[in-house]
Amino acid sequence: xxxxxxxxxxxxxxxxxxxxxxxxxxxxxxxxxxxxxxxxxxxxxxxxxxxxxxxxxxxxxxxxxxxxxxxxxxxxxxxxxxxxxxxxxxxxxxxxxxxxxxxxxxxxxxxxxxxxxxxxxxxxxxxxxxxxxxxxxxxxxxxxxxxxxxxxxxxxxxxxxxxxxxxxxxxxxxxxxxxxxxxxxxxxxxxxxxxxxxxxxxxxxxxxxxxxxxxxxxxxxxxxxxxxxxxxxxxxxxxxxxxxxxxxxxxxxxxxx
Amino acid sequence: xxxxxxxxxxxxxxxxxxxxxxxxxxxxxxxxxxxxxxxxxxxxxxxxxxxxxxxxxxxxxxxxxxxxxxxxxxxxxxxxxxxxxxxxxxxxxxxxxxxxxxxxxxxxxxxxxxxxxxxxxxxxxxxxxxxxxxxxxxxxxxxxxxxxxxxxxxxxxxxxxxxxxxxxxxxxxxxxxxxxxxxxxxxxxxxxxxxxxxxxxxxxxxxxxxxxxxxxxxxxxxxxxxxxxxxxxxxxxxxxxxxxxxxxxxxxxxxxxxxxxxxxxxxxxxxxxxxxxxxxxxxxxxxxxxxxxxxxxxxxxxxxxxxxxxxxxxxxxxxxxxxxxxxxxxxxxxxxxxxxxxxxxxxxxxxxxxxxxxxxxxxxxxxxxxxxxxxxxxxxxxxxxxxxxxxxxxxxxxxxxxxxxxxxxxxxxxxxxxxxxxxxxxxxxxxxxxxxxxxxxxxxxxxxxxxxxxxxxxxxxxxxxxxxxxxxxxxxxxxxxxxxxxxxxxxxxxxxxxxxxxxxxxxxxxxxxxxxxxxxxxxxxxxxxxxxxxxxxxxxxxxxxxxxxxxxxxxxxxxxxxxxxxxxxxxxxxxxxxxxxxxxxxxxxxxxxxxxxxxxxxxxxxxxxxxxxxxxxxxxxxxxxxxxxxxxxxxxxxxxxxxxxxxxxxxxxxxxxxxxxxxxxxxxxxxxxxxxxxxxxxxxxxxxxxxxxxxxxxxxxxxxxxxxxxxxxxxxxxxxxxxx
Numbered sequence: 001x002x003x004x005x006x007x008x009x010x011x012x013x014x015x016x017x018x019x020x021x022x023x024x025x026x027x028x029x030x031x032x033x034x035x036x037x038x039x040x041x042x043x044x045x046x047x048x049x050x051x052x053x054x055x056x057x058x059x060x061x062x063x064x065x066x067x068x069x070x071x072x073x074x075x076x077x078x079x080x081x082x083x084x085x086x087x088x089x090x091x092x093x094x095x096x097x098x099x100x101x102x103x104x105x106x107x108x109x110x111x112x113x114x115x116x117x118x119x120x121x122x123x124x125x126x127x128x129x130x131x132x133x134x135x136x137x138x139x140x141x142x143x144x145x146x147x148x149x150x151x152x153x154x155x156x157x158x159x160x161x162x163x164x165x166x167x168x169x170x171x172x173x174x175x176x177x178x179x180x181x182x183x184x185x186x187x188x189x190x191x192x193x194x195x196x197x198x199x200x201x202x203x204x205x206x207x208x209x210x211x212x213x214x215x216x217x218x219x220x221x222x223x224x225x226x227x228x229x230x231x232x233x234x235x236x237x238x239x240x241x242x243x244x245x246x247x248x249x250x251x252x253x254x255x256x257x
Numbered sequence: 258x259x260x261x262x263x264x265x266x267x268x269x270x271x272x273x274x275x276x277x278x279x280x281x282x283x284x285x286x287x288x289x290x291x292x293x294x295x296x297x298x299x300x301x302x303x304x305x306x307x308x309x310x311x312x313x314x315x316x317x318x319x320x321x322x323x324x325x326x327x328x329x330x331x332x333x334x335x336x337x338x339x340x341x342x343x344x345x346x347x348x349x350x351x352x353x354x355x356x357x358x359x360x361x362x363x364x365x366x367x368x369x370x371x372x373x374x375x376x377x378x379x380x381x382x383x384x385x386x387x388x389x390x391x392x393x394x395x396x397x398x399x400x401x402x403x404x405x406x407x408x409x410x411x412x413x414x415x416x417x418x419x420x421x422x423x424x425x426x427x428x429x430x431x432x433x434x435x436x437x438x439x440x441x442x443x444x445x446x447x448x449x450x451x452x453x454x455x456x457x458x459x460x461x462x463x464x465x466x467x468x469x470x471x472x473x474x475x476x477x478x479x480x481x482x483x484x485x486x487x488x489x490x491x492x493x494x495x496x497x498x499x500x501x502x503x504x505x506x507x508x509x510x511x512x513x514x515x516x517x518x519x520x521x522x523x524x525x526x527x528x529x530x531x532x533x534x535x536x537x538x539x540x541x542x543x544x545x546x547x548x549x550x551x552x553x554x555x556x557x558x559x560x561x562x563x564x565x566x567x568x569x570x571x572x573x574x575x576x577x578x579x580x581x582x583x584x585x586x587x588x589x590x591x592x593x594x595x596x597x598x599x600x601x602x603x604x605x606x607x608x609x610x611x612x613x614x615x616x617x618x619x620x621x622x623x624x625x626x627x628x629x630x631x632x633x634x635x636x637x638x639x640x641x642x643x644x645x646x647x648x649x650x651x652x653x654x655x656x657x658x659x660x661x662x663x664x665x666x667x668x669x670x671x672x673x674x675x676x677x678x679x680x681x682x683x684x685x686x687x688x689x690x691x692x693x694x695x696x697x698x699x700x701x702x703x704x705x706x707x708x709x710x711x712x713x714x715x716x717x718x719x720x721x722x723x724x725x726x727x728x729x730x731x732x733x734x735x736x737x738x739x740x741x742x743x744x745x746x747x748x749x750x751x752x753x754x755x756x757x758x759x760x761x762x763x764x765x766x767x768x769x770x771x772x773x774x775x776x777x778x779x780x781x782x783x784x785x786x787x788x789x790x791x792x793x794x795x796x797x798x799x800x801x802x803x804x805x806x807x808x809x810x811x812x813x814x815x816x817x818x819x820x821x822x823x824x825x826x827x828x829x830x831x832x833x834x835x836x837x838x839x840x841x842x843x844x845x846x847x848x849x850x851x852x853x854x855x856x857x858x859x860x861x862x863x864x865x866x867x868x869x870x871x872x873x874x875x876x877x878x879x880x881x882x883x884x885x886x887x888x889x890x891x892x893x894x895x896x897x898x899x900x901x902x903x904x905x906x907x908x909x910x911x912x913x914x915x916x917x918x919x920x921x922x923x924x925x926x927x928x929x930x931x932x933x934x935x936x937x938x939x940x941x942x943x944x945x946x947x948x949x950x951x952x953x954x955x956x957x958x959x960x961x962x963x964x965x966x967x968x969x970x971x972x973x974x975x976x977x978x979x980x981x
Contacts, residue, residue, distance in 0.1 A: 047536060052546045056526050058515055097512075104547040107554060111545055119554035122561070158518035159503060163356040166405040169374045176262060177327050179522045184530035191533070201500070214315050214322055215262055216269025220370060222362035229359040229499050240308075247314050250532070257535050 035076055036192065037256045040249070042067065042081045043191045044257065045112060046089060052108045053100055055093065057187060058154055063092035064190035065150050070143050072196070079139075082109070087136035095148050102130050156204035157186055160230050164208065167219055167226070182211035185246065192252070194245035198238070201231040206242035258287040258323045260294060266323075267295060270312060277316035285320050318532055327530070350514045350521075351506030354488030355407040359499050368411050371404075372450050378465030379403030379445045380473075381457060382481060383415065385437050392418040393435055395457060399485035401442055402468045407488060413455065417443055421458035435475070442476045444468075559589035563598050570602060578602055593623045597632065604636045609643070612636050634664035638673055645673075650681055716965065724972050 043064050050060035066088040071081070086105050093100035106129055110120055120126045141148065161182065165173050185207045189195050195203065205227045212219065219226050227234060267275050275295065282288040321327065357367055380402035383395030397413040400406050421443075422431045435441070443457035444464045459473045491497040503509055511517070519526055528538040543549055566581030579602055585595035600615030616633035619626060641656030657674040660667060 044533075044535060047531075048541075051529065051536075051538075051541060054527060054547065056516070057519075057529055103554075104551060107550040108545070108547050111550060115545075119550050119557060122558050154515055155509070155518075158515065158522060159351055159353065159509070161522055162350075162518070163353055163499075167356055167370075170376075170404075176265075179524055180327055180530045181322065181532075183524050184532045187529060187531055188533050188536075210311070213269075213311060214266065214318075216266040218269070220357065220360070220362050220366055222357060222360035222366070224360050226356060226360055229356060232498055232500055243308075244310060247310050250314065250317070253533055253535065 035071075037252070038076060038081060039068070039071065039193065040191050040252055040256050042085045045082065045109075046085050047187070047190070049089060049105070049108045049112065053089070053104055055089070055100065056096070056098055057183075058152060059092045059096040059098045059100075060089075061152055061154065061187070061190055061195075062096050062148075062150060063088040065152075065196060066092055066140060066144065066148065068193045068196050070140050072193075074143060079136075083132060083136050084140065087133050087140055090133060091137050091140060091148065102133050105133065106130060151200050153186060153200035153204035153207070156201050156231075157182060157207060160204055160208050163230070164212075164219065164226060168217065172217075176215050176217060178208075178211050178215065178217065181214060182207045185210055188249065189246055192245065192249045194242070194249070197245075198242050202234055202238050203242055205230055205234055206239045206246075209239050210243050210246070258285075258291050258320070259325050260291050262323050263291060263295060263319075266315065270315070273309070274312045274315060277312050278319055281313075281316040282319055288319065321532055321537075348483065348506070348508035349511055349517045351503050351509040352483045352487070353499065353503060353506070354484050354491050355405050356499070358407040358488050358491060364411065367407065368413075368453075371406055371408060371411065371413075372448070372453055374404060374406075375445060375448055375455070376403065376465075377445055377447065378463065378468065380442060380464065380468055380471060381415070381445060381455075382440060382442050382476070382485070383457070385435055385439045385441060386414070388432055388435060388437060390419075390432070392416055392421070393432065393441075395441055395443070397455075398440075399482060399488075401482045401485075402471060403445075403465065405484055415455035415457050417441070417457045417459060421446060421456070421460060421463075423460055440476050440478065440481070442471070442473050442480075444473055555589035556592060559585040559592040559595055561585075562588065563592070563595045566595075567598055570598070575602060575606065591618065591622055593619045593626055593629070597626065597629045600629075600636070601632050604632065604639070609636055609640050613640065630663045631667075634660040634667045634670055637663070638667065638670045641673060641677075645677065650677060650684075653677055654681065713961075716961075720965070720968060720972070723969065724975075 046063050046067065047060060050063065055063075063085070067081075067085055070079075070084060070088070086109055089105055090100060090102060106126065107119055111117060120129075161179055164178075186203070189203060189207070198206075209227055227239065267278075278288070279292065315322065357370075362370075379400065381395075381397050382399050382401045383397040385393050386396045387394040393416075395415050395417060397411070397415060398409050400408065419432060424431055425434070441457075441459075443459050444461075445455060446458040446463050447456040448454075461469060461473060464471065464473075487502060491502060508514065516526070524530065531537065562581045562585035566578040566585065569575075569578035569581060579599070582595050582599040582602065585592055586599070589595070596615045596619035600612045600619065603609075603612035603615060613633065613636055616629050616636065619629045620633065623629070637656045637660035641653040641660065644650075644653035644656060654674070654677050657670055657677060660670040661674055664670070
């Protein structure tokens with residue numbers, strides 16, 4: 001794959017020109033697999049930049065969802081994914097009320113691709129880049145029919161954590177980092193499109209389930225299992241599906257990065 | 258690696274996990290350390306649904322999962338718990354009924370869970386079902402702190418002993434306040450897990466620290482915890498599922514519920530956890546963060562503007578240059594280069610103060626900036642010159658010194674500093690010369706008055722004898738003390754006067770001043786001080802008038818005195834400290850005179866009072882000997898100015914002062930009042946016969962007898978007063 005730095009540094013006034021520049025190099029793998037890797041890398045870029053921009057968890061996750069939803073129907077050939085990712089971050093900041101400046105996004109992204117470089121000067125290239133980010137934002141909005149607010153599993157997960165916490169002994173709970181692990185697993189879900197394929201409650205329950213499983217924590221059982229109670233109509237199969245998707249993502253990390 | 262967690266995990270999953278772990282974590286030294294212990298653990302296949310994928314995942318991520326630093330949950334959650342127990346409308350997050358209710362956990366299991374997890378300090382709510390003389394019994398309804406469980410149908414009964422009920426102060430039986438059916442909130446005092454007995458207390462001290470603020474005792478239906486009331490509703494209506502209740506909770510829709518719960522649960526959002534290898538927080542470097550890059554970028558952009566501005570400046574376009582500098586400072590406030598450049602521009606234009614502000618701001622962030630120091634030193638020299646023009650020589654000197662300290666190679670600063678130190682030294686020298694001239698004049702005039710002085714002393718001696726006989730009748734010991742001391746000091750003074758040991762006397766006097774002043778301060782301060790200040794003020798005024806009179810009387814010396822006084826004035830301004838240090842007592846006297854006058858005007862402050870005390874004491878001895886020395890000095894040095902009348906007055910003042918200082922009685926004040934009235938030309942504090950004394954005395958010897966008579970009169974009156 002071409003180095004993303006060349007794509008980013010070059011002037012990107014119009015997104016159409018990007019498509020022309022893009023070489024259609026020989027398909028070493030099938031497109032979907034390759035695309036998934038690209039998406040994985042771009043989402044990794046979003047997650048990393050989110051931390052460097054001091055974005056909270058929910059805006060970062062919104063940016064990832066925007067990205068995945070955009071490329072549900074759009075083709076990677078037509079649009080520069082990293083630019084879309086930058087605009088997704090910008091838009092997500094606005095949606096989730098944590099406004100990020102374009103200058104910061106451009107700075108972080110530039111340094112991501114050109115590690116150790118000096119900050120950009122306030123020159124034509126910088127302003128062109130900024131213009132492209134803003135234009136892309138509008139493009140994303142149109143692509144998504146202006147539906148940009150989503151329900152995330154995070155709220156559910158936190159409430160489930162509280163409820164499950166009351167079921168176990170308080171000392172056992174403080175010894176076992178269930179909360180951190182489930183939160184980490186939840187964030188990692190967003191590297192792939194699975195995050196938009198499952199309902200938020202299912203994802204939350206699955207993450208909690210996996211976390212409890214990893215540490216071997218046993219919860220009391222009544223007529224119903226705890227996960228059956230937290231969400232209606234959730235089955236073990238659903239949970240397993242989510243977990244397997246997530247584990248695939250972990251496997252992909254080793255291959256992609 | 259956390260051994261206990263690993264063991265727990267392996268026990269749950271079984272041996273296959275252990276094998277996988279060994280496989281994946283061979284390189285991990287932490288794992289190798291604990292693997293030997295884990296070998297010995299027995300594995301039971303827990304659920305029987307061990308998924309190989311999950312086990313693979315656990316095995317691969319074991320170094321992250323079981324890392325001891327992974328655990329960030331602290332017990333801060335405990336403190337937040339009770340904040341939730343507010344009204345439904347203000348809950349920060351959804352407070353759900355206990356999960357076991359929905360799960361329909363069995364009775365037995367719930368009961369055993371409760372006894373396992375209940376701890377001392379938790380809060381329970383129950384209803385009184387029985388009251389005995391030794392306490393009452395509660396049927397527990399729900400938990401209200403520390404645990405959240407569904408316990409109503411467990412029908413647990415617990416006892417609240419009578420001694421666990423706080424007494425209400427009155428001597429009634431505390432149990433009489435309680436009735437069957439009351440809802441009671443109490444703290445768990447003791448749990449007997451084997452016999453399954455719980456005792457409850459109503460003392461606040463029985464609660465755990467995080468719950469201490471919750472009040473125990475009788476509560477109303479409305480005060481029942483929210484989760485309980487919700488659980489009651491849920492139990493009654495099976496359509497109320499968890500999800501349903503959750504979505505209806507007001508707290509669920511709080512926009513900042515995620516942040517609130519993250520804090521409560523103890524997860525950091527700034528360094529979020531991740532299981533991905535590439536997202537571990539230790540891999541992130543500080544300089545890659547947005548804020549760090551922004552700072553560097555702002556500095557660089559500002560520098561561009563500054564360069565453009567300097568360019569403009571060199572071509573003489575000052576307005577554009579200033580614009581560029583301001584633009585640079587907008588991009589990056591406190592940018593050192595921009596501040597230095599702008600400061601230079603201000604200095605060029607003449608706005609010295611603005612320039613200095615900018616340079617100092619620049620030096621705050623970068624204390625070693627060469628240009629800033631150089632320019633600042635030059636600007637300070639300019640400022641110093643301004644001060645010099647305004648005659649503020651000391652301030653100017655300070656400026657030059659500071660300029661030199663910033664940049665020692667600044668030739669202008671060195672030159673200016675030398676010049677101004679020269680100027681200051683010259684002025685000091687001039688002052689000294691002037692004072693020396695005064696001294697000489699004063700010395701010269703002594704010879705003519707020495708004879709008179711001798712006469713006066715003789716008369717004083719006689720007067721003292723009279724006074725001694727008069728005051729011997731007075732009851733005040735102080736006066737007798739003073740007289741005796743005065744007599745002794747008189748002789749002392751006489752003997753000493755002949756020797757020109759003014760300095761020694763003055764030094765002794767100083768010591769005595771200090772001793773006496775300290776003694777004075779030790780006494781009842783305010784009263785004595787007030788009186789002393791009054792008296793001292795009056796003394797000062799008296800001295801003023803006396804010196805004035807002296808001036809008038811000595812017509813040939815008038816001009817000299819006037820000039821000397823002027824010189825004294827200037828010297829007062831310049832060399833107060835110098836004069837203090839000066840060993841020449843005469844000068845000290847003179848300056849203290851003037852100082853007295855100055856301190857007169859500002860007599861309100863303690864400091865001035867004290868200093869005036871000191872000066873006054875030194876001037877005319879707060880104690881008898883000091884005063885005498887001073888007066889003798891004055892009489893000897895001031896050359897006939899004091900002469901006979903002055904001396905007499907001094908003696909009287911001595912008496913008065915002695916008495917006022919030592920006694921602090923009103924009569925002494927009035928006496929000194931009278932005396933000062935007598936000596937003052939102005940003032941009308943008491944209707945004393947001081948008026949005649951205020952006459953300007955041109956011909957001293959002629960009026961001497963008058964004075965003597967009046968003094969005698971006053972002495973008689975003085976002698977009369979103490980008797981009253």
